[in-house]
Amino acid sequence: MVIIGVQSLLAVSLLFISGSWVKQDRPRLDRNGIMVKQLELTDLCLFTEARYTRHISQADLFSPFQDHPLSLEHFPSGSFVGPPLALKDYLAGRNRMTKDDRGLLP
Amino acid sequence: MKGLIEKHRSILDFALSSLLRRKAKVFALVTLYTLIIFILGSVLLYASAIRREAGLVLHNSPDIVVQRLIAGRHDLISQKYVSVLSKIRGVASSRLRFWGYYYHPISGANYTILAPHDDPPAAGTVVIGNGVSRSLLVRSGDMLPLKTSRGDIILFSVAGILPAESEMVSSDLIVMAEQDIKNLFEFPAGYGTDIVLVVPNEKERVTVAQKAAQLLPDVRPILKEEILRTYDAIFSWRSSLVMVLIAGAFLAFMIFAWDRSLDLSAEEKREIGILKAIGWETSDVLVMEFWKGAVISLFSFLSGILLAYVHVFFFSAVLFGPILRGWSVLYPAFPLTPFIDGTEMATLFFLAVVPYSVVVIIPTWRAATVDPDSVMR
Numbered sequence: 001m002v003i004i005g006v007q008s009l010l011a012v013s014l015l016f017i018s019g020s021w022v023k024q025d026r027p028r029l030d031r032n033g034i035m036v037k038q039l040e041l042t043d044l045c046l047f048t049e050a051r052y053t054r055h056i057s058q059a060d061l062f063s064p065f066q067d068h069p070l071s072l073e074h075f076p077s078g079s080f081v082g083p084p085l086a087l088k089d090y091l092a093g094r095n096r097m098t099k100d101d102r103g104l105l106p
Numbered sequence: 107m108k109g110l111i112e113k114h115r116s117i118l119d120f121a122l123s124s125l126l127r128r129k130a131k132v133f134a135l136v137t138l139y140t141l142i143i144f145i146l147g148s149v150l151l152y153a154s155a156i157r158r159e160a161g162l163v164l165h166n167s168p169d170i171v172v173q174r175l176i177a178g179r180h181d182l183i184s185q186k187y188v189s190v191l192s193k194i195r196g197v198a199s200s201r202l203r204f205w206g207y208y209y210h211p212i213s214g215a216n217y218t219i220l221a222p223h224d225d226p227p228a229a230g231t232v233v234i235g236n237g238v239s240r241s242l243l244v245r246s247g248d249m250l251p252l253k254t255s256r257g258d259i260i261l262f263s264v265a266g267i268l269p270a271e272s273e274m275v276s277s278d279l280i281v282m283a284e285q286d287i288k289n290l291f292e293f294p295a296g297y298g299t300d301i302v303l304v305v306p307n308e309k310e311r312v313t314v315a316q317k318a319a320q321l322l323p324d325v326r327p328i329l330k331e332e333i334l335r336t337y338d339a340i341f342s343w344r345s346s347l348v349m350v351l352i353a354g355a356f357l358a359f360m361i362f363a364w365d366r367s368l369d370l371s372a373e374e375k376r377e378i379g380i381l382k383a384i385g386w387e388t389s390d391v392l393v394m395e396f397w398k399g400a401v402i403s404l405f406s407f408l409s410g411i412l413l414a415y416v417h418v419f420f421f422s423a424v425l426f427g428p429i430l431r432g433w434s435v436l437y438p439a440f441p442l443t444p445f446i447d448g449t450e451m452a453t454l455f456f457l458a459v460v461p462y463s464v465v466v467i468i469p470t471w472r473a474a475t476v477d478p479d480s481v482m483r
Contacts, residue, residue: 048278
């Protein structure tokens with residue numbers, strides 16, 4: 001029981017450590033934000049192996065299957081990230097837009 | 107009330123001494139349990155840290171990026187589109203953005219080359235990300251040869267290296283002047299990679315994007331909110347694949363625990379029989395088993411989570427490295443800020459602790475309801 005008590009104390013103290021850690025890291029995050037603004041970046045550099053995983057938000061639905069018809073996606077990081085949500089909305093939205101949003105045209 | 111607490115304390119004392127009598131069995135169980143919580147906790151902590159960091163950093167992304175699609179694929183976009191888009195009400199400015207991918211055959215890595223609109227490097231010079239510097243062994247002041255689309259080599263002078271702390275966004279970047287990227291990739295005159303729209307009023311962005319898609323049917327606008335949403339969903343859409351696999355492991359563990367509990371050893375059955383014979387109620391035996399399960403699961407949960415925290419935030423999730431690296435040569439090394447999602451942790455706690463505490467009670471109940479005399483024989 002003493003061990004569980006010590007573990008609980010450690011877990012609670014880690015929560016406090018996380019709080020001050022986040023506070024301490026805030027300037028770094030702000031600096032990265034400024035770089036994103038200045039270089040007009042759209043994505044995090046997490047997976048550099050394929051273009052659709054390097055720029056996740058800019059990908060299209062075809063890139064993962066680009067090699068040949070019936071080609072399967074083969075980059076491992078494709079298992080962790082999906083197609084951009086915006087693309088699904090865009091494809092769905094375009095169908096709706098033609099009849100609903102004609103009034104928006106200048 | 108005091109009596110009740112005292113009773114539970116005594117049962118807990120007995121439960122602990124009973125566990126200590128079976129050190130090997132308990133040790134195997136706790137090790138396996140801790141390992142599963144460690145893996146699940148690491149995935150959750152890593153994913154939530156990246157999601158939060160992406161939200162904070164990518165908040166400064168362009169308001170709207172407009173891509174041209176041909177046959178469903180991203181294609182270069184003409185300057186003419188810029189003039190059409192700039193006439194949409196709400197658009198403060200629009201301009202071409204120049205960027206592309208460069209595969210370096212010697213290092214085998216893919217780099218992102220871009221030309222910023224504001225404050226670009228001088229012509230003939232580049233500023234490179236820390237990952238590029240690491241993979242090409244190039245430092246500030248060195249020359250960086252890059253092959254053009256024609257096959258010629260252009261030598262760029264490395265004017266600087268982007269800070270290591272920004273690797274999460276800049277590790278693979280090679281930043282150069284607009285004319286240099288045009289020469290390198292031979293952009294046709296009047297064409298760029300995509301268009302950046304500045305729409306200061308957040309509420310107008312969706313309307314602007316809709317208008318853009320109507321005026322130019324072959325373009326695809328990407329809103330900043332959609333970029334943020336994509337990262338909010340990262341590691342959660344198809345990462346469910348990972349979670350399904352881990353859930354499978356977790357279920358296997360539960361079956362293992364259930365199986366071990368079903369097959370109570372002769373010694374354990376005898377212990378229950380003796381307890382019943384000396385006057386313990388069936389409910390007391392069940393409470394004792396509940397406490398045993400609670401102690402094991404709580405200890406394993408806390409150990410697993412503490413180890414996961416150390417793994418993800420002190421060792422940058424080193425065990426996930428090979429998985430995340432995939433086939434990429436350039437692997438960004440970045441520190442993670444410990445943003446912890448309380449809801450996820452609470453869910454993990456309830457999924458890990460409660461089922462185990464319950465699952466071990468049922469076999470004990472079966473043993474405890476049998477006549478003590480027959481159990482002890």
